[in-house]
Amino acid sequence: MVEFRKMTINDYEQALALWERTPGMNLQSLDNTRAGIKRVIDRNPNLCFIAEEQGIVIATILGATDGRKGYFYHVAVAESFQHQQIGRNLISKVLEEFRLKDIEKVGLFTVKDNIEGQKFWEHLGFKERPDIKYLDLDL
Numbered sequence: 795m796v797e798f799r800k801m802t803i804n805d806y807e808q809a810l811a812l813w814e815r816t817p818g819m820n821l822q823s824l825d826n827t828r829a830g831i832k833r834v835i836d837r838n839p840n841l842c843f844i845a846e847e848q849g850i851v852i853a854t855i856l857g858a859t860d861g862r863k864g865y866f867y868h869v870a871v872a873e874s875f876q877h878q879q880i881g882r883n884l885i886s887k888v889l890e891e892f893r894l895k896d897i898e899k900v901g902l903f904t905v906k907d908n909i910e911g912q913k914f915w916e917h918l919g920f921k922e923r924p925d926i927k928y929l930d931l932d933l
Contacts, residue, residue, distance in 0.1 A: 796880060800843040801854065803832045808851035809844065809868070816870040818908030834858060834867070840891050845871075845880050853880045857888035858931065864892040866902040885918065903928065 801809070806828050813819045813826070824830065834856050835842045841857030841864075852875045856867040866888065871881045892900060902920065904911045916922075 796845050796847050798845050800898045801844045805844050809854045812870050816910045820905045841888055843884050843887050855884040864897040864900040
């Protein structure tokens with residue numbers, strides 16, 4: 795039976811293994827070390843969740859906010875568990891927490907060639923913004 799709970803840093807190794815085998819995760823773009831993920835969880839303890847079955851992490855979502863807008867990161871569901879509403883349930887949990895924090899808009903990033911991921915998000919009502927181009931700077 796699939797269980798949902800808040801993510802802790804103790805889930806890191808299993809989560810990283812899931813992310814590494816999930817197409818389109820682009821793990822090289824940010825600090826995805828244990829310390830980097832711990833910072834996300836520590837700053838957003840009510841916004842990071844996992845799904846597990848028999849103690850094995852099968853899905854993750856990291857939610858974060860800047861106080862005005864919410865963001866999704868590292869949304870992943872193990873291939874053998876996809877199409878079972880697990881991702882949708884995780885997303886709903888984070889959206890509920892965003893609403894409690896008066897967050898009214900949610901953003902996310904997808905890799906350009908992650909067509910399946912884009913279809914998933916569009917199916918949930920997310921729309922591509924034609925008015926912006928995302929830029930970043932490594933520090």
